[in-house]
Amino acid sequence: MMDWIATSWSAVGMVLLGGLGMYATVVLLTRIFGLRSFSKMSGFDFAVTVATGSILAAIFIAKDPPLLQGMAAMIILFAMQAAVAELRKRFSFVQMIVDNQPRLIMWGGEIDEKQMLKAKITRADLIAKLREANVTRFEQIHAVVAETTGDISVLHGPPEEMLELRLLDGVIGAERLTNVTSN
Structure with a gap:
């Protein structure tokens, strides 16, 4: 011993x-x-x-x-x-x-269950990340992306603010967004 x-x-x-x-x-x-x-x-x-x-x-x-x-x-x-x-x-x-592709798992108030499943992210994981990003209302969410590293990025702001499409280059599902600008 x-x-x-x-x-x-x-x-x-x-x-x-x-x-x-x-x-x-x-x-x-x-x-x-x-x-x-x-x-x-x-x-x-x-x-x-x-x-x-x-x-x-x-x-x-x-x-x-x-x-x-x-x-x-x-x-x-x-x-x-x-x-x-x-x-x-x-x-x-x-x-x-070598790389995973980033996936759009939420936009506006809509959650894409299919993309979340592919990214192996649960609803509880998503909600926790929204809280971590200080989101107080679903209307503030422009997009949520499951990144190639496994991190989750929450792009949010005032509902009237437009999201630049360039921020979602290469993200699977980004074509679904309608309230974006292509500046």
């Missing part, structure tokens, strides 16, 4: 060394590849962020994998993310494979 609680000073030193090494690696890679490394602009970005945390945790608390293996894994992960980001910019089919 004591081995669950106690450890040796050399093990603590290795955790410190591993932590410093991985911290320096992440800082260096972030400087090289940019802040996009920890963005949540696409599902792929989110997966890379989770994988980064997993690698860091593995190196911090275990002697296997070794520090250099963890550093190599981070370099490969960051390079893959940069490569995918570049391919997404150059080839639309890569973007279609």
